[in-house]
Structures are given as structure tokens and as C-alpha cells.
Amino acid sequence: MIKRDMANVLIIGAGVAGLYASLKLREEGHDVVILELENEPGGMVRSIHMDGFIFDMGFHVIHTNNPYYKGFFFDLLRSQINEVITTAKSYYDGSLHYFPPILREIMRLPMRVRSRVLIDLARGMLYKRLGKQKGNFEDQLSLLTGEYLYKKYFKHYTEKFWGIPANQLSAKWVPQRVLPRVKGRSAQGNEWQAYPTLGGIDAIPKALAQKAYSAGVTLNLGSMVVRIKTKADRAIGLSYIKESKEHDIDFDVILSTMPLPDLFLALAKQIPNHVETRSMVYVFLCVNQPDVLGDTSMYFFPNEGVPFTRVFNQKKFGYGCAPNGSSAVEVEFPCWVEDKIWKTSDSSLIEVATSYLKDFNILKNQDVRKTAVYRQRYAYPVHSIQYTRNIDLTRQMVGLKNLFVAGRLGRFFYTDMCGAMESASIAVEDALSFLSIKANKSRRIMEK
Ligand SMILES: Cc1cc2nc3c(=O)[nH]c(=O)nc-3n(C[C@H](O)[C@H](O)[C@H](O)COP(=O)(O)OP(=O)(O)OC[C@H]3O[C@@H](n4cnc5c(N)ncnc54)[C@H](O)[C@@H]3O)c2cc1C
Numbered sequence: 001m002i003k004r005d006m007a008n009v010l011i012i013g014a015g016v017a018g019l020y021a022s023l024k025l026r027e028e029g030h031d032v033v034i035l036e037l038e039n040e041p042g043g044m045v046r047s048i049h050m051d052g053f054i055f056d057m058g059f060h061v062i063h064t065n066n067p068y069y070k071g072f073f074f075d076l077l078r079s080q081i082n083e084v085i086t087t088a089k090s091y092y093d094g095s096l097h098y099f100p101p102i103l104r105e106i107m108r109l110p111m112r113v114r115s116r117v118l119i120d121l122a123r124g125m126l127y128k129r130l131g132k133q134k135g136n137f138e139d140q141l142s143l144l145t146g147e148y149l150y151k152k153y154f155k156h157y158t159e160k161f162w163g164i165p166a167n168q169l170s171a172k173w174v175p176q177r178v179l180p181r182v183k184g185r186s187a188q189g190n191e192w193q194a195y196p197t198l199g200g201i202d203a204i205p206k207a208l209a210q211k212a213y214s215a216g217v218t219l220n221l222g223s224m225v226v227r228i229k230t231k232a233d234r235a236i237g238l239s240y241i242k243e244s245k246e247h248d249i250d251f252d253v254i255l256s257t258m259p260l261p262d263l264f265l266a267l268a269k270q271i272p273n274h275v276e277t278r279s280m281v282y283v284f285l286c287v288n289q290p291d292v293l294g295d296t297s298m299y300f301f302p303n304e305g306v307p308f309t310r311v312f313n314q315k316k317f318g319y320g321c322a323p324n325g326s327s328a329v330e331v332e333f334p335c336w337v338e339d340k341i342w343k344t345s346d347s348s349l350i351e352v353a354t355s356y357l358k359d360f361n362i363l364k365n366q367d368v369r370k371t372a373v374y375r376q377r378y379a380y381p382v383h384s385i386q387y388t389r390n391i392d393l394t395r396q397m398v399g400l401k402n403l404f405v406a407g408r409l410g411r412f413f414y415t416d417m418c419g420a421m422e423s424a425s426i427a428v429e430d431a432l433s434f435l436s437i438k439a440n441k442s443r444r445i446m447e448k
Helices: 016-027 067-076 109-132 137-147 147-162 172-177 203-214 258-267 346-359 385-389 391-398 417-447
Strands: 006-012 032-035 047-050 052-054 062-064 081-083 088-093 095-099 194-195 218-220 221-229 235-244 246-255 277-287 298-300 310-311 327-334 369-379 404-406
Touching: 006 016, 006 081, 006 109, 006 404, 006 417, 016 032, 016 203, 016 417, 032 221, 032 246, 032 369, 047 277, 047 369, 052 109, 052 258, 052 327, 062 417, 067 194, 067 203, 067 385, 081 088, 109 137, 109 147, 109 369, 137 147, 147 327, 203 218, 221 258, 246 277, 258 391, 277 346, 298 327, 327 346, 391 404
Parallel strands: 006 032, 006 246, 032 218, 088 298, 246 404
Antiparallel strands: 047 052, 062 194, 081 194, 088 095, 221 235, 235 246, 277 327, 277 369, 298 310, 310 327
């Protein structure tokens, strides 16, 4: 890895947002250095390879309806991409039900409930069309789906997932939910979905990083940004630690995709107390059983008694993610850093996950060949009401003219890979306009 101590644009983080931004900036002829904490690029889009099995860090597929991004992924992976349809079931009232609920299931409800649900849904569709807005997640979603479906499918799952009451979550999170539909089984609504043919989801950042290297981007791995010095409204210096030594680097502009709370720390600023992140613990199970989860990609567990929320078999959409006759099963436990789940030992988490999966008849005895556990501190920016009210304020608190934020935790908004890249494009435009103003200013001074 080349060590450089000067960059025109310094990018913090080699997740999809940082890598994508680096390519856009190189297209404009800028000199770009990326500093990445980990020893490999990818950030959240990461996969663990173990004994012929591949596990992504949480359920990941490419999903979009934007033709630009579809084309982008096809080009990036040189058409080594499979179109997939992921499907889900949710466990409630003692059995599994397809999610999202479609008309056929709704018609099977007892008549009294069914008419109520249909009226609520019709009214919800009207409200949606009229753009009617309520303040919190609970009010807004029950407005769109009605009380019955909201309680069965959304309330408990949401509260378990986010760890806060649904009426404390912002209504801005509602559009991220897949609502009841007339037909179709896809767990991602009407979106186009795909998955790399070779490798896991990490094929994406690997290809992006390769493209960035070829375009002349300097990618400095194992480099943790620890301090950003400021003067008035400018960032004037940055220090990072690599191989236990502190280094400084000069720059004109910083584009940060590191989590916002850590950016505040690096700037020696107080983290606003409404900036909270939800963490995840993943249990990976290499299973000697071909068809775990039957015809479905994932199961949701909204019930409080079960400590995890989602189980999926990666082989259902990542066809090369487990050897023939076996399955790559992953269990997701949402948590807070340092809570009971986070601190549970790996062996107990594996024990808990496998015993529940056996109780639910998902796994049979003696099926699990190998296991692993991974803890992810920064997984989801919590869109609480307090946070959303203060979202612009929080970003303004960074308050520097030559530092731009992008990405899921960098900008602190719940988004997918395409959204992270979109935010990188916006930050790049802002950075370019800052640089062109700066260049014009220097030109005017020289002309004078
Ligand atoms: C469980 C789960 C499931 C998901 N499923 C999907 C899905 O199906 N489809 C989809 O499109 N998206 C999905 N996403 C979202 C997707 O993973 C993210 O939107 C995307 O990866 C965000 O990319 P990013 O570059 O913004 O952030 P990150 O990937 O977090 O990149 C930030 C980078 O900054 C680095 N960094 C942090 N601190 C420092 C520091 N101090 N110095 C240097 N570097 C630093 C990090 O190591 C990291 O590499 C999912 C996310 C999760 C958690």
C-alpha cells in the first residue's frame, strides 16, 4: 500500500460510499486518498469465507428500481450477477405466514376481521395517495395498514428490532417498510433484486476497490482517523494511526463516511445525545442440510420470547454461498453495545440460536458443521423522533466548509447501498463546487 501525505480530496472510509466517491472524483481529475480503518475495503458490505461457506454481514441483496444503478452493478460485476427474488415468512400465532401479507392471505381471515382489514387498507391507500402524514412510526403505519395488520406484522418486530417503542420512532422510517400488497411474494416489494454470481456480497466492494486502484486512487488500509484539527470554519489537519504510529496528512477537502458519532469524537466535539446507533450480532451456521427454510429466503421472529429477529439461508439467493447439499444459515440479533446480547459469549449465542432453530424445526440434530459469531457496533442509525427533528442541526454541528459527509452512518440516515452511493454523489458535487470556488479565488488573486 502506498503511503501518501497529501491529497486533494481525502476520503475517510472505503465502504461503498467512499469507494464510489473516489471514482467520481478521479473522473474529475482529482487526486484522491482513502483512509480505511480495516485491513480490507467494504465496510458493512462484507462477507466471511469459511470452509467453502460464505456469510454476509447481515442479509444483503442488491435492490433498486433505478436503471442507472442496475446498469452500474452489471458493469461493475461484468454481468456476473444473478437476478433473484427473496421471499419471507413471519412467525406469529404459533405458525409461519408469508410476508408481506397479500390479498390471498387477507381473504383467509375470519370474515369480521377481513372486512375491517380491507376497509382499513382501502383507507390507507387513499391516505397514502393524499400524502397524509402522522408524526411517529406507529401512528403513520397504522394509518396506512390499519390496526390489525400493524399489530400482527409491524409493531412487535419493529420494537424488538429498534429496541425502542414504535411511537418513539420517526414516521420517516415508514417508506422503508414493505406494505401489504395485492399480489407478489417478494420480500423487497416491487424492486429488482440481484446477487453476485461469484463470492458473497463482498464481490461489490472488491470490484469497486479494484476499479479505484486502476483509476489511480490511493487506498490506505489499516489507517484509523483519530483527529481532525480545525480553525474557524475549516478543517486544517488530520491525523491517523497506521501500524501503531500516528501520521498527518494534508488535504484541501475531506469527504467523511465514518460514523457520525466517531466524527464528532475526532473533531473533539460532544456527540449530540440523540445520535444513537443500533448494533448487531450475527451467528453464522454451516449446516449439512440442503433446504433450510424450504421455499423461503428468510423468516422473521417478531415474538419477544425469541432473542433474534431474522434467520436467513444465504444459499437461497447466493447460490455459491454453500457447498452442494448444505446451507449457509445466519441468525441476526439486534442489540445495543454492551447490553446483555452483546456481552453474551459466542458459545452461548450459538447454543441459543441452534436450540431455537431446532425447536422451530428449522434445523435437525447434528446438522451444524461449523459456526462463527460477529459483532457489528455500527449497523443502523436510529431514526428516533428526537433525532429526526434535529437531523439537520446535527449535520450542521459538524459545521466545516471543507468537510462533507456521506454514506449510511456518515450522513446518519437509514439507507441501502444505492442510497449510500447517491449520498456520495451529492457530497462529491458539494466538494467539487467548494474546490472550484477555491480555484477561482486563487486565480483572481493571481490575476490581481
Ligand atoms: C444488517 C444489514 C443489512 C443490510 N441489507 C442491505 C441490502 O440488502 N441491500 C443494500 O443495498 N443495503 C443493505 N444494507 C445497507 C448497506 O450495507 C449500507 O447502506 C452501505 O454498506 C453503507 O455504506 P457506507 O460506505 O455508507 O458505510 P460503511 O460501509 O459503514 O463504510 C464506512 C467505512 O468507514 C470506515 N471507518 C470508520 N471509522 C473510521 C476511521 N476512524 N478511520 C478510517 N475509516 C473509518 C469503516 O471501517 C467503513 O469501511 C444493510 C445493512 C445492514 C447493517
